[in-house]
Amino acid sequence: MVAATVIAAAAVVVGAAAGNASPVHHARTVVDPGPPAAVTTDAAGCPVTVRCTTSATTSTQLRAALRRAFPAARVVAGAHTVERDRPGVIYQATVLGALEGGAVVSATAACVPGGAAVVEQTVRSANTSLDLAGNTVVHARLLLEIVPGAAGCSVQVYLNSPGVGTSWDTAAISLAHDPGAQVAPR
């Protein structure tokens, strides 16, 4: 009977301690690193880890691709960024071409070292307004075509056609899909 009393007393003591006890909370934050980060590029397409030279002339390969898609195009501006010590390594090239009827086409090929695969997309839109009668007036048709190349690489073609004409769309899409327009992967 003494043993039962001692055990009961111990139960009371332990129970009181349990009543006063409270769990200790620890918060832990784990940051998953995720995939390797792509190298940041500047506004001229140069990776921040590379010393580049940027020229206000387009690359010969992008100019040739433009000529294949738009034989009558007039190149009005361009640029390309290369590695300073290896001029054959192109990170970004752009060309701006003028077409008949006031249309303008621009193409940009770029590669981002460590970049993820680019998704192909086609976006069509229009610059419009309403006239006094409430009719929609189309000022220009816009076409954006992005075609992926190697991982981190892609070509973007942007066509701005005045009015409702879409006669250049096929050529613009052809330029975007031209493998020769892609910047060579490294």
Add this chain to the structure above:
Amino acid sequence: MTPEHPTSPGWIDLEITASDPAGGGLANPPAPSASSPRPVSRRTVIVAVTVATLALAVAILGLVARSRTVTTTTHLQAVVPVGVDASGCPVGRTCRVSSDPESVVLGAVDRALEFPTVIGSGTVSDVSTNATYRTTLTAVLNAGVSVTTTAQCVPGGSAVPERSAGLAATGPADGAVVVPGAPGCSVVVLVRAPAGAPVPVQAIEHIAHDPSAQLHVAR
């Protein structure tokens, strides 16, 4: 008052008095005195010990349960830049393209070059956030000089180094000035001038270093 009874041989006198029910009567025998304690049965002891042990076990379990350490682990996915496509749109985002340049960048060019003729422009912005990732415009000046200004931001990008081609005051000229903004952001001004044409070096430097020409994208 004591009754008187006649005594006669063969008879026993009985005196019946009221008794305490707790003390027992004929049906309840009197409780044992303190000098002779009633023995506790073995079964009672076993039951008492068992109950006390169970109570102790419950108390111990309660103590263990309430005094334990609770660790809450939160897993966060790091924001890792995965690069941009050729239009300047971050991979994984949905962007739209406008033929209009960003007004602040156009303003910077207009101030520096006194409203040049813009022959091409475009702006890439996020469909859901409206954040502008890249805006570019090409302007032509007299004497066949072209100036292309591009402002870009790469969300989550790192700092961009400044670089300059060291432009001459008279053409031919072909070079660029890159000026960093916030991490991941920068402005590049490209100029091309034919031989003998005046190169607006000061205006180009002014555009490139104009804080209003920089884009701002939430990280």
